[in-house]
Amino acid sequence: MNLAAFILALLGVTWIAAALYAVSVVLLVWRREEKKVETRVEAKEPTPDEIKKRPVTAPEI
């Protein structure tokens, strides 16, 4: 979409090129945020190393 916007701008169709460019930027930002949310969910589960470092707590019985 970025490339198409550039070509359209070269051809002189600046209004359509600008709109296309704006849509491509919005799509890029939106996808990056989605990926960040996914990595946050994965990071919630502790690894064996993190569990090893946890202090011993009184069991809940």
Add this chain to the structure above:
Amino acid sequence: MKKIIFLSGTKGGTGKTTLALNTSVLLSYLWREATHYPVVYVDLTPNVGTAALILLGDVLASWGRPSLSDYVAGRLAEPLRAFYIRRWNTEKGAFQIVFTFMTQDVPLSRRQLEYVFSVVESRLRPRLLVVDAPPLASDSPVAGLVDYVVPVVTPDVTAIEATRRYQDAVGGARLKPVLNMYIPSYPISVLHSAPWERVVENAFGEPPHVVPYDRLVQAVRQALEVEVLKLKPAESPAVKAIVEYARYLSTRVG
């Protein structure tokens, strides 16, 4: 002193050790003020069992230490020299568990085991002695020496049948069976067209206590730690189920 074994017959990898060790630690904590050595854990797995490794805290810690196999081989006159204490300090007070293990694969006779149990009972006076044995055959030295048997099965027809057949060979009163649902994707038995809970209930005449699949338990095992001391029941459904089973054991055995 009551003696209990977690049994899967000839099947291995069913979660016997996980359940035995975690309930032993929970009961040690629960009875910490009632007696000095509430629970004694006897790991009969040759070449150092998983529970012993976790209690020792290091894979190399068994090197050079006397073990129960030294007593069995005649290198140790006093079996209590092969017993160790693991102590934990928590925000609600300290508690401890006594344990022993086998460093070598030596044939253990019923008479030797009976003597070890009698020495433990007279000298340590625990409330409970937990036997963690490798997959058993019918001529196991443990046969006839335990008061209670906990069948531990997985969603597998052969595991359920092997456990059901060998529970009578070991003797002792059977407690509520445990179904370790370590395969969450297949909750229905295709052979029985019924949920695994129903299959186990039909085999043992009692609905099982289900321990659900939990990735965190695998992570704790990799860290060589005790699950109930590192995970809260709120974050781990398997730990929650193990705590519930330990409460049940405290009412039946304690």
